[in-house]
Amino acid sequence: MKLRIAILGIRGVPNYYGGFEHISEYVSAGLVKRGHSVTVYNSHNHPYQQDSWNGVEIRHCYDPEYLVGTAGQFIYDMNCLLDARKRNFDVVMLMGYTSSSVWGQLYPKNSTIITNMDGMEWKRTKYAKPVQQFLKYAEKLAVKHSDYYVADSRVIKAYLKDKYNINSKYIPYGADIFTDFEREQYDVNEALKEDYFLLMARMEPENNIEAILEGFNQSNSGKKFKVLGDTGNRFGKFITNKFANDERIQFKGAIFDTPKVRSLQNNSYLYFHGHSVGGTNPSLLEAMASEALIAAHNNPFNKSVLNTDAFYFSNAAEVTHLVENVQRKAPEKNMVMNNLYKIQYQFNWERVIDQYEEFIIESYKHKNYEAIIADKR
Known part of the structure; x- marks a missing residue:
């Protein structure tokens, strides 16, 4: 028909x-x-x-x-x-x-x-x-x-x-599977592989950006934290001002070059997804498809997609714990591969x-x- x-x-x-x-x-x-x-x-x-x-x-x-x-x-x-x-x-x-x-x-x-x-x-x-x-x-x-x-x-x-x-x-x-072309878009001058944490979101309170960056700010991590998103709105200006003294936190602005974004996701040590409202979030699926290791805000929306294949946080203290303790070993690699499998067969x-x-x-x-x-x- x-x-x-x-x-x-x-x-x-x-x-x-x-x-x-x-x-x-x-x-x-x-x-x-x-x-x-x-x-x-x-x-x-x-x-x-x-x-x-x-x-x-x-x-x-x-x-x-x-x-x-x-x-x-x-x-x-x-x-x-x-x-x-x-x-x-x-x-x-x-x-x-x-x-x-x-x-x-x-x-x-x-x-x-x-x-x-x-x-x-x-x-x-x-x-x-x-x-x-x-x-x-x-x-x-x-x-x-x-x-x-x-x-x-x-x-x-x-x-x-x-x-x-x-x-x-x-x-x-x-979401589309991460391609070799996108993999090649990674700028080696940007950062060493897995040498940074990453967050990508609209600068809105419900995306838990403040809690994530507060948790990182309080950590003893020597890695960078890259923030992708337009900081021109009121909340964005508040966030950039609040963490202006932490040289590890880098506000990169909005990046609409999809291969570059996905390459940054793929190369990150840990990708933070703070969205707490809404349905199946496209940026979360793209992070999964980009083979990122994910730490997500603890809520039913995120859990219905990620299940046990992510780390979860509810506040800044839990973010600090993740930043200081998450490893990149066999169990974490399995989490990444399980999420990629979901993209291939479900999403x-x-x-x-x-x-x-x-x-x-x-x-x-x-x-x-x-x-x-x-x-x-």
Whole structure:
């Protein structure tokens, strides 16, 4: 069965932003290769201005975010939905709900609506209380106005079942195996192999950056600690100022050169993953695929992916202990190889795309079967 599928809720493809743009890039192109007609909605000022990409049709819609800030996302999503209503898509897939579910009444009535339910956005500490309350409301609206649901984490799947009594389809993100080309991108002048710790994240409180760096700061380690991420926001400036006197901590800024990032992950002594909110995190999967030894924040999201193949921490003192005591011997090498095995057989993109295709077709058939039965009554 070949379907007409639209993907909304992202800034666009190819990916220049991360998150849902990252998975939408792989899924849209993968579905086209499997014979489906796929349209992705792009912001009008997306860097890519062509009308098609790898067989995917691109629809550009006006996005005033550059003029009015966050409120512009709501207008952009509304513009995308109004256009989608004219196109007679079999399936409309919404990536997230933050600024789209308020327009639930505009969802195309004749399309099967599938929403990827994101990662419990209302738990993010970067949002003020009123914003957190709105996000809870938006989540509720997404459940109400969607026909079917995707959860990119088993933790989120369980939450949706418990909170709303809905069945969602667990489909994680994917990652590509670390290649020889990426391995060659490592700059030997940057640091000696396994001579540094590494952290890569948005500069946000819920990513536990302060606790990680505090723990390292209190350690007696002679290694460097490289921090990848844009430090231009308020929290980033706070962090850089707080640890400015520790010459071992190096703030490298945001690096968008994927082979370089993955090479840095591969060569690190220990990769710290501090994310505490959200589903299956793409940067965690990439670290696993890059054969990094991982220390992760102790929470259900990370544990559902890593299981026993990582070290865990909950506070600065535990980070200090890891920095001073973690070895790179046979047990640690087994942890790295076990995570690589997960990428090859559980989190690889072909498997992820297959799961999306299967669920999209199944959802479309199920909804239309119900419509046929309803017409006969």
